[in-house]
Amino acid sequence: MRYIRQIALQTVVWSALMFVSGALHAQTETLFRANFENVTDAPATDAEAARFLTQATFGPTRSEIARLRAIGYGQWLDQQFSMPPTLTRPWLDQLVLDPNFSLNSGHRVDRFYWQATFGQDQLRQRMAFALSQILVVGDTGGIDTRLIAEYADMLTRGAFGNYRTLLGNVTFSPAMAEWLTYVRSRAAYQSGTPPTTILPDENYAREVMQLFSFGLIQRNLDFSPQLSGGQPVPTYNNEIIAQLSRVFTGLTYGRSSFTNTSFGNNTNRDLMLPMICFPMNNPPNNQNYLVTGRTFHDFGSKLIFNNITLPAVADTQAGCEGDINAALNAIANHSSVPPFYARQLIQRFTTSNPSPAYISRVANVFVNNGQGVRGDLRAVLRAVLMDAEARNAPSANFGKLREPVLRMTALWRGLDVVPAQPDTTGSSIGNISSSLGFSGEFNQRPYSSPSVFNFYEPDYQQPGPVQNANLYSPEFQILNESSVSRMNNTIQNRVADTGWFTIAGLYTCGATTRPCVQLDTYFNQIQTANATTYGQMIDELGLRLMHGNMSAAMRATLLTMLTSQAAPTTNDQRRDRVRDVIRVIIMSPEFAVQK
Amino acid sequence: MSRQQREARREFLKKFATLTACGSAMSMIPQLRLMQSAMAQSPEGDANYRALVCVFLGGGNDAFNWLIPRDNTRFAVYQASRGTGTGGLAIDQASLIPINLTGPGGVALPGGQTYGLHPACADWTSVNVNNGQTAMPGLATLTNQGKVAWLANVGSLVVPLSKATFSNPLLPKPPQLYSHNDQTNFWFQGRETPNYRYGWGGQIADLLFSQNLPIPGSSPTTTLPMNISFAGSNRFQIGDVVVPYQMSSCGNPNNGTAVVNEIVGANFANCSGASALSNFRACGTAGLNAREIAHCDLLDNSTTNLMQNEHALVMARSMGLAGNLSTLLAGVTNNPSLLNTPFRALADNQAVTGYNLAADGGNSLAEQLAMVARLINMRTQLGQRRNIFFVSLGGFDTHAAQMPDTGQPRLFRRISRALGSFYNALVEMGVENSVTTFTMSEFARTLNSNGDGSDHGWGGIQLVMGGAVNGGSATAGRLYGTWPDMTLNGADSFSRGQMIPTTAMDQMASTLGTWMGLTPTQINTIFPNVDNFPTSNLGFM
Known part of the structure; x- marks a missing residue:
């Protein structure tokens, strides 16, 4: 079959927004405050509250369900927005004060689980986790553990801030610069014998557009592709990548003091500082660097996407930084950024398959938070969670496969887990996850994605009926016939195996160094075991673990499982009945999909 | 739940078991009628067996440092484009391992052209459980023995393109050139359609899977899917009917600290690569307890939520296959899946003593291929006659730190040693002529350096390995396709040495599909663009 097709490139000129930077630079802290004193927006039922908390936190608890019902959504969100961030690096910094302590990445992951499970700033933690799956950095390349922690904290601090601010912090982060290899990338220069031209690293230029901002295709606000001649309009080509790669040059580590060769070495570097444009006060010609200017930045003008020209800048540190910020302004102002982020944030919080209208409503808030500010992540997140499509009863395929991390934390929180006593003598300080951070078991180790494409991609479609219905199912990309068993075995073990739960007095x-769940409530419910008390136990667990969404058929199956056996007469038997119900819930398809 | 409901769900599970036993699905699916014509002719070795093993090199393999022109004229061009000194990417001419190559049909290469392989492709010494040393072949030796064919400058194309015609807007280009995931999809799909539903490996399997049998003696009756991945989900293996089964490798049994690392090791014997669910036996097993019965009842795929249904299917497949595979692959005593072939990259520069594989980052490719070998060894017990395996090695996105030993040399060392071990294992099983292994990678890289590595390119080099490969004679391998002009911005490349492919990946894949037994019509259905090129059979099989 031979065919010829015309791909006409539509050239669109964007200019109006490009250099309006003042408002974007300012971190907007404006609170959107409605009058909630009368609590007119409270969830009508425990189940509704639990469903919202499943979407907005690392799992509902009994007390949070009650609190949300008492204060309503608006006030709950306002409280969460104003909570100070729970951070990772200060915790690690404290641990390493002990000279006998040897820090590894497991401690960081352990702290992640502690924050997710016990942090009061649940919404912020959940948003940071979502952002970490878009603005991906992984420690799989051997990046320093404290540096990864600082990157995580940066996302946590900026979770409710402005997108442009966050993009700047990401770009100047040494974690990102190492991960996407633009640390020390330089303006073109000659090297070797015979001399060849060394050109800037294209890695970040490509991924900042493809994955961190607007993607490959020009999008309408509802995420539908813009077409030209029936074909999607690309946002950039390889020449634009080459041009943009010239922007991300001249950056090296911040440090306490500088020498003329600091650009090329790590002496006195401080990984906790943002990257800087290296100032060359007295340009040397050493380390095979042929230095022709005062920094290693490419100061020339660049023609980037949408025919935007970044003008030549002064041959100074300020010129370099200004050039990078001008490029980031252009990126953040690209018209495809709002739908790109709206869709992915919706996928991380509420559903894998939002309607175009849902995406469009959220994207509109990204464009303008109502007060003329673009990229207000707080307003965007509120729009994601409070949209009618997220709050109304779920339609047929609404929802998302629970991520492995979220399965674990939802169970811990739902079952009132008690944190471990930190073992300050051993290598297992922290101990929320005990194994110092599930990796192979979950295929989802936070901040340890195997590539910049995250653990799974937003466009992944599970082959079979899901794909045939043209549905997206990102989280299925890491669920397979091996991982489903390994993950579930680990989770079963953490909440239902002997030694991982408590029932008071029995x-x-x-060990005190294990996080253990409390099964008293359900155990006590079936002291006198009959269909009624069994039903009460099932309903209690259904509310806590499945946001009250258990089907009547599933409830009946669980009830049959219990009533088909002789009524328990010993504590061990009662305990086993509780554990059976928990195990079967964890394994169930209904639990697996958050709706 | 009523008895009726429960019976309806049991019925689903029975149907599921039947569907897994794919043969009986034939009447339901029209295109399966094509399968009769797809019956492969008997290969040498095991007449009943034929398999493809796809080795995906994730991140974009800088293959123009893998196979390198060694004659002075062309090496000078190579060196000038890649650069020398600090930041340069050229490999020293003197360090290249010379290999003997001819063109297709054994015709000598044009005047004076010679090639060498990256030094990491050298032979090495492995050590067996009794500390006996075994000389192991690297890719250089396998090439010289005629077991490897190299394909020059192959890549994603819709129609033939050249430097002159590339800028013609009327000629279709692969969408999103240079993008990791899009170019990976192109290689997996065998066509340019963005996010096409199927992969070419899956489509081949749709035509062939019915030749496989249920696992003999399995209860409930279970059939292993024809396509098996040891590297997670991938579009390559997805068919309309065939859904790939995903397993795990068993890791490195001795964690690399000991010199005894082989497929006969005790930890291997305990590992099946298929994780069984704790506390829940497979549905349909006799004597299930109340908890297990409840769990099976809930594996319902008839709800209105398709993701929920899909989760039930994955869980059911996992439970159905894990028990059977554990029994067959993880018996500690007389485990029939085990082989004598050493499967580890043990020795670094022949220095066996003290070599620490863990310090070298392990060799996950060897771990995956060891599992492939064990499954092939159990093909009769598993009822398998046709397979397509998928394994993967990552780390090829060498934007930085490409030249140190922990960069590209280690990647090439891993490939060479894993493939050398795998080939020896195939010989041990007597199926080297029935199993063909090939590499894919989303793109090659810029010849030009960014100061510490290379950026995204286009056309690259792939290899095909096996006894059925027309690799050449016992003393020379073969080079297929057209070697490009390596001048930056020369006849075949753009300014940084991004190569315009001179062979389409469709041609390479069609040649492999034809070997698996597909007809020209079937090939044209799976690879709709292959007719745009001079031939759908490059002759390397």
Whole structure:
């Protein structure tokens, strides 16, 4: 079959927004405050509250369900927006004060689980986790553990801030510069014998457009592709990448003091500082660097996407930084950024398959938070969670496969997990996850994605009926016939195996250094075991673990499982009935999909 | 739940088991009628067996440092484009391992052209459980023995393109050139359609899978899917009917600290690569307890939520296959899947003693291929006659730190040693003529340096390995396709040495599909663009 097709490139000139930077630079802290004193927006039922908390936090708890019902959505969100961030690096910094302590990435992941499970700033933690799956950095390349922690904290601090601010912090982060290899990338220069031209690293230029901002295709606000001659309009080509790669040059580590060769070495570098444009006060010609200017930045003008020209800048540190910020302004102002982020944030919080209208409503808030500010992530997140499509009863395929991390934390929180006593003598300080951070078991180790494409991609479609219905199912990309068992075995073990739960006075935890869940409530419910008390136990667990969404058929199956056996007469038997219900819920398809 | 409801769900599970036993799905699916014509002719070795093994080199393999022109004239061009000294990417001419190559049909290459392989492709010494040393072949030796064919400058294309015609807007280009995931999809799909539903490996399997049998003696009756991945989900293996089964490799049994690392190791014997669910036996097993019965009842795929249904299917497949595979692959005593072939990259520069594989980052490709070998060894017990395996090695996105030993040399070392071990294992099983292994990678890289590595390119080099490969004679391998002009911005490349492919990946894949037994009509259905090129059979099989 031979065919010829015309791909006409539509050239669109964007100019109006490009250099309006003042408002974008300012971190907007304006609170959107409605009058919630009368609590007119409270969830009508425990189940509704639990569903919202499943979407907005690392899992509902009994007390948070009650609190949300008392204060309503608006006030709950306002409280969450104003909570100070729970951070990772200060915790690690404290640990390493002990000269006998040897820090590894497991401690960082352990702290992640502690924050996710016990942090009061649940919404902020959840948003940071979502952002970490878009603005991806992984420690798989051997990046320093404290540096990864600082990157995570940066996302946590900026979770409710402005997108442009966050993009700047990401770009100047040494973690990103190492991960996407633009640390020390330089303006073109000659090297070797015979001399060849060394050109800037294109890695970040490509991924900042493809993955961190607007993507490959020009999008309408509802995420539908813009077409030209029936074909999607690309946002850039390889020449634009080459041009943009010239922007991300001249950056090296911040440090306490500088020498003329600091650009090329790590002496006195401080990984906790943002990257800087290296100032060359006295340009040397050493380390095979042929230095022709005062920094290693490419100062020439660049023609980037949408025919935007970044003008030549002064041959100074300020010129370099200004050039990079001008490029970031252009990126953040690209018209495809709002739908790109709206869709992915919706996918991380509420559903894998939002309607175009839902995306469009959220994208509109990204464009303008109502007060003329673009990229207000707080307003965007509120729009994601409070949209009618997220709050109304779910339609047929609404929802998302629970991420492995979220399965674990939802169970811990739902079952009132008690944190471990930190073991300050051993290598397992922290101990929320005990194994110092599930990796192979979950295929989802936070801040440890195998590539910049995250653990899974927003466009992944599970082959079979899901794909045939043209549905997206990102989280299925890491679920397979091996991982489904390994993940579930680990989770079963953490909440239902002997030594991992407590029942007051009867069953104690295996060790104080383990996080253990409390099964008293359900155990006590079936002291007198019959269909009624079994039903009460199932309903209680259904509310806590499945946001009250358990089908009547599933409830009946669980009830049959219990009533088909002789009524328990010993504590061990009662305990086993509780554990059976929990195990079957964890394994169930209904639990697997958050709706 | 009523008895009726429960019976309806049991019925689903029975149907599921039947569907897994794919043969009976034939009457339901029209295109399966084509399968009769797809019956492969008997290969040498095991007449009943034929398999493809796809080795995906993730991140974009800088293959123009893998196979390198060694004659002075062309090496000078290579060196000038890649650069020398600090920041340069050229490999020293003297360090190249010379290999013997001829063109297709054994015709000598044009005057004076010679090639060498990256030094990491050298032979090495492995050590067996009794500390006996075994000389292992690297890619250079396998090439010289005629077991490897090299394909020059192959890549994603819709129609033939040249430097002159590339800028013609009327000629279709692969969408999103240079983008990792889009170019990976192109290689997996065998066509340019963005996010096309199927992969070419899956489509081949749709035509062939019915030749496989249920696992003999399995209860409930279970059939292993024809396509098996040891590297997670991938579009390559997805068919309309065939859904790939994903397994795990068993890791490195001795964590690299000991010199005894082989497929006969005790930890291997305990590992099946298929994780079984704790506390829940497979549905349909006799004597399930109340908890297990409840769990099976809930594996319902008839709800209104398709993701929920899909999760039930994955869980059911996992439970159905894990028990069977554990029994067959993880018996500690007399485990029939085990082989004597050493499967580890043990020795670094022949220095066996003290070599620490873990310090070298392990060799996950060897771990995956060891599992492939064990499954092939169990093909009769598993009822398998046709397979397509998928394994992957990552780390090829060498934007930085390409030249140190922990960069590209280590990547090439891993490939060479893993493939050398795998080939020896195939010989041990007597199926080297029935199994063909090939590499894919989304793109090659810029010849030009960014100071510490290379950026995204286009056309690259792939290899095909096996006894059925027309690799050449016992003393020479073969080079297929057209070697490009390596001048930056020369006849075949753009300014940074991004190569315009001179062979389409469709041609390479069609040649492999034809070997698997597909007809020209079937090939044209799976690869709709292959007719745009001079031939759909490059002759390397």
